[in-house]
Amino acid sequence: MKPGSVLIVGAGLAGSLLAVYLARAGWRVEVVERRGDPRARRHIAGRSINLAISARGIKALERAGLWQDIAKDAVRMGGRMIHPTAGAPHYHPYSSDPTLAINSVSRSALNLALLDAAAAEPNVTLSFDERCTGVDFSAPAATFVNDATGATRTARADLVVGTDGAYSAVRAAMQRNERFDYSQDFLGHGYKELVIPPVASGPHAPFAMEPNALHIWPRGESMMIALPNPDGSFTCTLFWRHDGEGSSFAAIRTGADALAHFRTAYPDAVPLMPTLAADFDRNPVGTMVTVRCAPWSRGAVTLLGDAAHAIVPFYGQGANASFEDCEALVDALAAKPSIGEALCAYEGARVANANAIADMAKYNFIEMRDLAGRPAWQRRKKVEHLLHRIAPVRFTPLYDLVSFSTVPYTEAKARGAATARAVSRVIGVAVSLAVALVVVAALFATGAVP
Amino acid sequence: MKPGSVLIVGAGLAGSLLAVYLARAGWRVEVVERRGDPRARRHIAGRSINLAISARGIKALERAGLWQDIAKDAVRMGGRMIHPTAGAPHYHPYSSDPTLAINSVSRSALNLALLDAAAAEPNVTLSFDERCTGVDFSAPAATFVNDATGATRTARADLVVGTDGAYSAVRAAMQRNERFDYSQDFLGHGYKELVIPPVASGPHAPFAMEPNALHIWPRGESMMIALPNPDGSFTCTLFWRHDGEGSSFAAIRTGADALAHFRTAYPDAVPLMPTLAADFDRNPVGTMVTVRCAPWSRGAVTLLGDAAHAIVPFYGQGANASFEDCEALVDALAAKPSIGEALCAYEGARVANANAIADMAKYNFIEMRDLAGRPAWQRRKKVEHLLHRIAPVRFTPLYDLVSFSTVPYTEAKARGAATARAVSRVIGVAVSLAVALVVVAALFATGAVP
Known part of the structure; x- marks a missing residue:
């Protein structure tokens, strides 16, 4: 017109x-x-x-x-950096194509x-x-x-x-x-922004952690994430339930309590967050x-x-x-x-x-706060990326379709679900083959098969 | 307090x-x-x-x-009076207990x-x-x-x-x-009120139809209902889709068109509704x-x-x-x-x-506008009422629980669903028995069993 x-x-x-x-x-x-x-x-x-x-x-x-x-x-983020409660963080690329990244x-x-x-x-x-x-x-x-x-x-x-x-x-x-x-429809979880400031030295300086990743501390019912900023800082966002016991904004109300909770729940982040208690006290709880x-x-x-x-x-x-x-x-x-x-x-x-x-x-x-912390999910992602490398069009993971393509979201949802079903079948076949191999090996080992 | x-x-x-x-x-x-x-x-x-x-x-x-x-x-309404497109209306009591009624x-x-x-x-x-x-x-x-x-x-x-x-x-x-x-969440259907006035003579005078029933003209996607008033009139409500072809307020916009449509879709009601066209033109379409x-x-x-x-x-x-x-x-x-x-x-x-x-x-x-017009539904109601007479507490139909009891709606919903499953099982067993009887009778008839 x-x-x-x-x-x-x-x-x-x-x-x-x-x-x-x-x-x-x-x-x-x-x-x-x-x-x-x-x-x-x-x-x-x-x-x-x-x-x-x-x-x-x-x-x-x-x-x-x-x-x-x-x-x-x-700042390009090529994958998720998963921070477990104990042990070193581990990196999971978003796509099987390492050149693909989302941008903070x-x-x-x-x-x-x-x-x-x-x-x-x-x-x-x-x-x-x-x-x-x-x-x-x-x-x-x-x-x-x-x-x-x-x-x-x-x-x-x-x-x-x-x-x-x-x-x-x-x-x-x-x-x-x-x-x-x-x-x-409001989420039962709220959010609060915190910060990891730049550092003077270290392997990623001025960044306190790997800059080219979206950092996730998956804790089941709750999580923290951190996204890099060009000045070397990270904007952290804490996602906790509004109400109830445990990790909730109702149960943990002061910066001092938050700091104590962080020492057990997010121990590797505490040394990177010198203003944690003050930020927690100052910043409001947002709703989603x-x-x-x-x-x-x-x-x-x-x-x-x-x-x-x-x-x-x-x-x-x-x-x-x-x-x-x-x-x-x-x-x-x-x-x-x-x-x-x-x-x-x-x-x-x-x-x-x-x-x-x-x-x-x-x-x-659910995927970020819970599944991403589980080894089974991490294995699934590897199989998904493998399938995608073998047949890039037929088996495109949902994340790639949503973030690295412009196909309509409805189509992404449908094709991503089909890929997820294929991943389940591949894992099922692999498990069956492994079981069969073990049985055959056992038969040979026991002399049942001469 | x-x-x-x-x-x-x-x-x-x-x-x-x-x-x-x-x-x-x-x-x-x-x-x-x-x-x-x-x-x-x-x-x-x-x-x-x-x-x-x-x-x-x-x-x-x-x-x-x-x-x-x-x-x-x-005005007490003890059941539904179903008006088919052709043939006489037929009555279905709300409960197996004939003393129970809802009140207009x-x-x-x-x-x-x-x-x-x-x-x-x-x-x-x-x-x-x-x-x-x-x-x-x-x-x-x-x-x-x-x-x-x-x-x-x-x-x-x-x-x-x-x-x-x-x-x-x-x-x-x-x-x-x-x-x-x-x-x-708005229904795709709207409604319009119409009227059946009192009559001077007839079997139910001053009522033009059986007064102690809720009258339903189920037509699948749409319906009309009529509730009795103490002065002998009925308040009719037409439930049609707002949009689309067929019985919709978008397709049938004038009283004259409505009257023509009524002659084929609600033929037994037309002689009872002398002001139909004028009422249709005057009354607004409501939303739900x-x-x-x-x-x-x-x-x-x-x-x-x-x-x-x-x-x-x-x-x-x-x-x-x-x-x-x-x-x-x-x-x-x-x-x-x-x-x-x-x-x-x-x-x-x-x-x-x-x-x-x-x-x-x-x-x-859905039950009123579509299912109530189907023989299968009418048979189910009879089995439901029979079960209720046999075990009044264990098998209470949903309609009785909602309309003739004060148990919480959530409980009514759960118990009504259990009764509906029992009805399905009884009908399944009855059909199996009938088939078995036919087979046995056939075996005797053909002399396969001496």
């Missing part, structure tokens, strides 16, 4: 990239953000788990010509880069400190209030896109209408929510990114999936003759995929 | 009965309702499917001393009776035309606006209960907090939603009835379940030393049961 005007509510990762895409496609773009302008301070506030940008995100950022710059400050990126730096790119487009207007208070679905239009000045205004456009995150105001307005299916809704669009108003499908962070796909949404929406707007048909095509391309990655992200938490 | 003050948001069925209970238990009760005072006009507006009050609702209303009066205007009651009349009972209590204050705009969970308190005058006020109490229905404002305020799980959330309470604010667990109407249990909530809440408040402990006990008693009846209500739609 011919480009018109678009109002984007929310200047986070998705809103900023969408603004760049649509401006370059000829749309007049107005972006309105609830928070203040972060560009002066060069930092965006707010709790955040480090991002892991992989194939889908790279493709979308390359399309905007932004990946090369962002990659300069990214600062959410704040990425958002600033995207905002700068949006602001550089002549047909983009950015406003900050304006909170969306309502949506008129027939206009379409959205109303905003500046909480500091009390000023209110209404902005109209041909198309309104809510990219205002997991607690979206645009979606809340949709929810007041009938026939809008919606669910928000899965949001699903349908339909995403009402009239010429639609949702995109976390506003449409907030997911838990355990597959590192939240930002990647949102960037894919941006591509799908601009492609649909270019291909279809009207906004209505474009939004229909956009939803058709994305809803099932958003549900698929939501499911996989929840499942991957 | 010692009674204190309670603010009840919403003067529908649940809010009014709760006000009666709590006032009599010594609480100072303030009830605030969004709509106008219906007592002057003696009628409550709003779309509504007739209520079917059964054992749970009767128990709760008897506890307030109100059932005897309400029963005078109720006007929602408006029941609500008025409950409001009158609440107003008659000296320690109850009722206000109308005040819409809840926010909740302060720490006070606790709720704010209200009168949309006609613009006046706003805040009401405080020791306990705040949201009984403001499926689109609850109290629940919406809770939803803005973290760690509140919530889902709203299942709402689940957890936790129901935050501080000393809690949810009750549809606000906590809106369900679809196909088991006739919405009002019955809400009345059970009222009993559970007053019992918990009487038994526990604090509001916090009482709300915890109330939720513990009700959440799983609310989820169980939500599931059963969704399933019963």
Whole structure:
């Protein structure tokens, strides 16, 4: 269709990239953000788990010509470094192809880069400190209030896109209408960010540990992870249950108690975390929510990114999936003759995929905190990678499909499950052969077979 | 605990009965309702499917001393009258005990009776035309606006209960907090109310059909039902899909088209519905939603009835379940030393049961619109009733447990499933025996056995 005007509510990762895409496609773009302008301070506030940008995100950022710059400050992570309670950490590559890696990126730096790119487009207007208070679905239009000045205004456009995150105001307005299916489902686990600072010396200095890995301390019901930053530090995230006994934020409330608990549960991390107790006391406990809704669009108003499908962070796909949404929406707007048909095509391309990655992200938490610590899982991964080397297309592991390909998430889920079944069969056959060999050997050894 | 003050948001069925209970238990009760005072006009507006009050609702209303009066205007329904497309309707009793029946009651009349009972209590204050705009969970308190005058006020109490229905404002305020799980799930079917007026003559006059039955026209994907009213009329409700071809509100939009469709799909009803086309044109299409959330309470604010667990109407249990909530809440408040402990006990008693009846209500739609029209289902019901007569406690059909007992819904669901498995086994054995008999008879007949 011919480009018109678009109002984007929310200047986070998705809103900023969408603004760049649509401006370059000829749309007049107005972006309105609830928070203040972060560009002066060069930092965006707010709790955040480090991002892991992989194939889908790279493709979308390359399309905007932004990946090369962002990659300069990214740290490649080629595999998981598993830290057991006792003994040395051991490394498990993400793929049988050692050149493949996911990329640890600062959410704040990425958002600033995207905002700068949006602001550089002549047909983009950015406003900050304006909170969306309502949506008129027939206009379409959205109303905003500046909480500091009390000023209110209404902005109209041909198309309104809510990219205002997991607690979206645009979606809340949709929810007041009938026939809008919606669910928000909080994880029983919360998270707290901690830090491993850079070191002056050591084999990986300035990094205190291997920099090119995502570090995991799997502890069954809970875990800690650490992602490298370009300054040599690691951002650690502790995932514990909110309530209950043992490793929970209800049971362990102070930095001093946390430090004592770390000495037995995460002993190798303690010497690397000199500010552990203070960080634990200072940093808040975050919550994690899965949001699903349908339909995403009402009239010429639609949702995109976390506003449409907030997911838990355990597959590192939240930002990647949102960037894919941006591509799908601009492609649909270019291909279809009207906004209505474009939004229909956009939803058709994305809803099932958003549900698929939501499911996989929840499942991957179990894999990270529990299975990854088990020898049986580690053996399975080796068989999976072996099969992938033998028949790269037929047997592609789920992780490769999600992180190192851009096949739709639904297809990744189905093909990954088929590969997992093949792995089970191979292991079954191998075990049977081993048993047969032992029996034959025993028969020879006892002289039963002359 | 010692009674204190309670603010009840919403003067529908649940809010009014709760006000009666709590006032009599010594609480100072303030009830605030969004709509106008219906007592002057003696009628409550709003779309509504007739209520079917059964054992749970009767128990709760008897506890307030109100059932005897309400029963005078109720019409007993002892079973389903199934109307096939061709041929005469046939009757299937709800229970093997012919004295058991559910009761068709006007929602408006029941609500008025409950409001009158609440107003008659000296320690109850009722206000109308005040819409809840926010909740302060720490006070606790709720704010209200009168949309006609613009006046706003805040009401405080020791306990705040949201009984403001499926689109609850109290629940919406809770939803803005973290760690509140919530889902709203709309049925693909909508509903429209129609009417069969009283008749001057005939075998059931003033009723046009058998009055002591719930009439069902099962048509697979869709259905119509009719419930008797004391004036001799029937309230009919048409359940069609919102969208798609065939019997849908999208495909059949006018009264004239509906009348033509009725002539082939509901032929025996057409002569009884002289205002069908006009009613179809005038009455709106309603939506049906299942709402689940957890936790129901935050501080000393809690949810009750549809606000906590809106369900679809196909088991006739919405009002019955809400009345059970009222009993559970007053019992918990009487038994526990604090509001916090009482709300915890109330939720513990009700959440799983609310989820169980939500599931059963969704399933019963399939039973009513599709299975009830099949001979196999009708035979199963007969075997189920036979087993129940042989071993009344061990083999209680699900319908009896839900509608004619007050065992918790979760237990009803489990025991009903066990009875259904027993029915399947009995039918399996009977078929095997029949086959064996035929074989033996054949062997004798052919002389193979001398």
